Amino acid sequence: MAQMNLLHAINNALDIAMAEDDSTLCFGEDVGHFGGVFRATSGLQEKYGKARCFNTPLVEQGIMGFANGLAAQGSRPIAEIQFADYIFPAFDQIVNESAKFRYRSGNQFDVGRLTIRTPYGGGIAGGLYHSQSPEAYFAHTPGLKVVVPRNPYQAKGLLLASIRDDNPVIFFEPKRLYRASVGEVPEDDYQLPLGKAEVVKTGADISLLAWGAQMEIIEKAAEMAEAEGISCEVLDLRSILPWDVETIANSVMKTGRLLISHEAPLTAGFAGEIAATIQSECFLHLESPIARVCGVDTPYPLSLEREHMADHLKVFEAIKRTVNF
Amino acid sequence: MNTDIYKEGPVVHSPAFIDGHSVEIPILKILKQDGTTYPDAQLPELEQALAVKAYEALVFHRVLDERMIASQRQGRLSFYMSALGEEATTVGGAAALEDQDMIMAQYREQGCLIFRGFALEDFMNQMFSNEKDLGKGRQMPIHYGSNELNYMTISSPLGTQIPQAAGYAYGQKLQGKDAVTICYFGEGAASEGDFHAGLNMAAVHKAPVIFFCRNNGYAISTPSDEQYVGNGIASRGVGYGIKTIRIDGNDILAVIKAVQLARQHALESEEPVIIEAMSYRLGAHSTSDDPSGYRTKEEEAKWQEHDPIARFKSWMIAQGWWSEAQENEIFARLREEILAAVKVAEKIDKPPVEDLVTDVYAEVPKHLQDQLDELKEHIKKYPEAYPFTAGRI
Numbered sequence: 094m095a096q097m098n099l100l101h102a103i104n105n106a107l108d109i110a111m112a113e114d115d116s117t118l119c120f121g122e123d124v125g126h127f128g129g130v131f132r133a134t135s136g137l138q139e140k141y142g143k144a145r146c147f148n149t150p151l152v153e154q155g156i157m158g159f160a161n162g163l164a165a166q167g168s169r170p171i172a173e174i175q176f177a178d179y180i181f182p183a184f185d186q187i188v189n190e191s192a193k194f195r196y197r198s199g200n201q202f203d204v205g206r207l208t209i210r211t212p213y214g215g216g217i218a219g220g221l222y223h224s225q226s227p228e229a230y231f232a233h234t235p236g237l238k239v240v241v242p243r244n245p246y247q248a249k250g251l252l253l254a255s256i257r258d259d260n261p262v263i264f265f266e267p268k269r270l271y272r273a274s275v276g277e278v279p280e281d282d283y284q285l286p287l288g289k290a291e292v293v294k295t296g297a298d299i300s301l302l303a304w305g306a307q308m309e310i311i312e313k314a315a316e317m318a319e320a321e322g323i324s325c326e327v328l329d330l331r332s333i334l335p336w337d338v339e340t341i342a343n344s345v346m347k348t349g350r351l352l353i354s355h356e357a358p359l360t361a362g363f364a365g366e367i368a369a370t371i372q373s374e375c376f377l378h379l380e381s382p383i384a385r386v387c388g389v390d391t392p393y394p395l396s397l398e399r400e401h402m403a404d405h406l407k408v409f410e411a412i413k414r415t416v417n418f
Numbered sequence: 419m420n421t422d423i424y425k426e427g428p429v430v431h432s433p434a435f436i437d438g439h440s441v442e443i444p445i446l447k448i449l450k451q452d453g454t455t456y457p458d459a460q461l462p463e464l465e466q467a468l469a470v471k472a473y474e475a476l477v478f479h480r481v482l483d484e485r486m487i488a489s490q491r492q493g494r495l496s497f498y499m500s501a502l503g504e505e506a507t508t509v510g511g512a513a514a515l516e517d518q519d520m521i522m523a524q525y526r527e528q529g530c531l532i533f534r535g536f537a538l539e540d541f542m543n544q545m546f547s548n549e550k551d552l553g554k555g556r557q558m559p560i561h562y563g564s565n566e567l568n569y570m571t572i573s574s575p576l577g578t579q580i581p582q583a584a585g586y587a588y589g590q591k592l593q594g595k596d597a598v599t600i601c602y603f604g605e606g607a608a609s610e611g612d613f614h615a616g617l618n619m620a621a622v623h624k625a626p627v628i629f630f631c632r633n634n635g636y637a638i639s640t641p642s643d644e645q646y647v648g649n650g651i652a653s654r655g656v657g658y659g660i661k662t663i664r665i666d667g668n669d670i671l672a673v674i675k676a677v678q679l680a681r682q683h684a685l686e687s688e689e690p691v692i693i694e695a696m697s698y699r700l701g702a703h704s705t706s707d708d709p710s711g712y713r714t715k716e717e718e719a720k721w722q723e724h725d726p727i728a729r730f731k732s733w734m735i736a737q738g739w740w741s742e743a744q745e746n747e748i749f750a751r752l753r754e755e756i757l758a759a760v761k762v763a764e765k766i767d768k769p770p771v772e773d774l775v776t777d778v779y780a781e782v783p784k785h786l787q788d789q790l791d792e793l794k795e796h797i798k799k800y801p802e803a804y805p806f807t808a809g810r811i
């Protein structure tokens with residue numbers, strides 16, 4: 094085991110993937126010699142050469158189209174989009190192409206070896222265009238897998254699983270935690286399953302569900318609630334798509350209550366999808382309405398960031414309301 | 419259909435590829451570094467008052483950048499982007515335009531706003547995202563915008579302003595306005611799909627827009643030789659059938675001359691023009707960047723010698739339009755004024771919580787009003803957690 098921050102863990106996973114399979118490539122804006130603006134690809138060009146780890150021109154649409162072509166050809170592209178906010182110029186290539194390659198060709202062609210990495214999320218004074226959490230747009234697209242890790246250990250295991258998965262995967266990295274989250278990470282190869290949620294802590298009165306950087310927020314709120322005698326079960330969804338209905342439903346059948354929290358705005362956020370499904374799976378077990386604590390339905394602001402965010406205090410208040418319904 | 423576009427060139431009967439590198443594009447230079455002009459150079463129209471205004475804007479820009487980078491290092495400001503070494507591209511551009519011309523910038527173009535007289539307080543209020551910021555504290559520092567000064571508010575996603583500029587200019591043309599749009603972008607952003615979309619739309623629909631590429635050699639860490647192959651950005655203009663010129667971007671006289679002619683052409687012929695200004699990004703990409711990871715001190719030192727402000731100053735002094743005494747006075751005065759303005763702006767309140775939900779739509783819809791009401795109740799319960807807004811609910 095080694096102490097790694099989230100960036101180290103990602104760099105380490107990329108290194109393992111590139112070492113094991115020489116058709117694996119890492120590319121994106123500033124990804125080559127400089128190692129990416131967050132330094133997630135540091136040292137990879139020195140180790141694997143300019144042909145396999147390189148800077149691309151500044152064109153997300155081109156990066157993703159190029160990656161789709163590479164993946165269709167049988168290479169294993171790991172494309173970086175510098176900020177999740179800038180994934181939209183590539184939306185067509187991802188939503189209409191990556192997601193539908195296999196289906197439209199009757200499985201004659203596919204881009205299953207494709208992985209897209211991109212830093213997402215707020216809490217870093219980034220304002221409108223460096224804070225978005227766009228996972229719900231992609232969760233609405235059949236054919237993509239969407240994964241969000243919460244810490245270095247999860248990041249390495251989930252990223253290796255994403256790279257080796259036979260489907261295109263978008264891997265959203267919580268940039269607020271890049272350097273802030275440090276933990277024990279095995280140096281060798283391991284994978285964590287895609288599509289499986291994790292029960293981080295068991296409890297009896299309410300299930301709290303989040304993903305990525307929002308996990309810290311619900312864990313903090315859970316501590317506050319426990320101090321008031323409310324027992325919380327804490328769940329990390331880990332994969333937004335496909336998502337683990339069974340683990341969440343089992344937890345809710347036990348506690349009778351569910352609170353979902355994400356950074357993205359409330360309306361049409363992924364919490365809405367979860368709430369609808371859990372309501373139909375667990376209707377007779379629910380003791381209160383499913384609560385959603387999410388971002389305000391506005392673009393992500395700079396100076397009113399705290400007000401906009403679904404922070405631990407808003408979650409804590411919602412826990413009390415749900416338990417005392 | 420106009421079949422002229424199938425114009426035949428010379429016919430050959432053995433294959434002849436045109437080399438993508440074969441396009442030769444001359445570079446316009448008027449002013450030498452020592453402040454003299456090339457003997458046969460055609461100077462722009464530039465009266466003393468305008469020249470002094472442009473020079474003062476350059477100095478203001480230099481001092482603002484120095485002071486704001488220092489403020490960022492002291493932890494007073496969250497972020498800053500300077501235009502060190504390429505100030506002439508923006509100040510010169512603005513000096514060649516009329517006030518009614520729209521400026522659509524990428525982000526490193528404060529020089530245009532300085533020239534147009536954006537108030538020092540307005541710069542500061544935006545950077546400190548306080549309640550007096552014209553953009554209401556919503557965007558990161560240097561995302562300025564001024565409706566009054568015809569400077570479109572900056573959007574961070576790169577290249578998006580390029581097709582917008584074509585549309586804006588087309589609208590100006592249809593309404594018979596004596597105005598053009600200038601659209602600034604970097605050689606990095608010129609890789610985006612929006613660049614190609616924008617140039618083609620402007621060319622086909624004959625929009626009076628001046629596309630102005632600041633080719634400063636780097637897009638964050640990516641040098642231009644990893645950004646594109648071929649003869650720069652100008653050669654793309656040729657491909658789209660757009661009138662194209664390349665200039666020395668550190669030569670303000672060349673910038674002014676090219677933009678003056680481009681404006682005239684855009685208006686008279688109702689056509690786009692593309693200008694590629696060759697310069698160098700002397701500073702870091704932003705205060706979050708460290709260029710020592712991707713380029714040498716020697717390379718930077720070489721470009722220090724092409725300082726556009728020093729070059730223009732020598733010319734101004736030779737004209738008898740500027741003096742060392744004026745120089746000392748203006749630097750000292752601006753340093754003081756800017757520091758004082760920082761001190762004022764950083765103490766002004768952040769925007770009130772109501773500003774969270776306004777301007778998302780033309781009106782505040784019910785669901786946002788409800789979310790605001792709920793938020794206010796919550797803030798009242800935990801005032802210490804929301805220190806900027808709690809006291810004012």
Ligand SMILES: Cc1ncc(C[n+]2csc(CCOP(=O)(O)OP(=O)(O)O)c2C)c(N)n1
Pocket residue numbers: 122151153175179182526574575576603604605606607608632634636637638699703
């Ligand atoms: C669509 C998009 N992708 C990526 C970014 C991140 N980014 C901000 S500035 C920049 C480099 C821009 O370089 P260039 O256009 O040459 O302008 P310069 O900074 O050199 O003035 C990048 C990659 C962005 N803002 N928008």
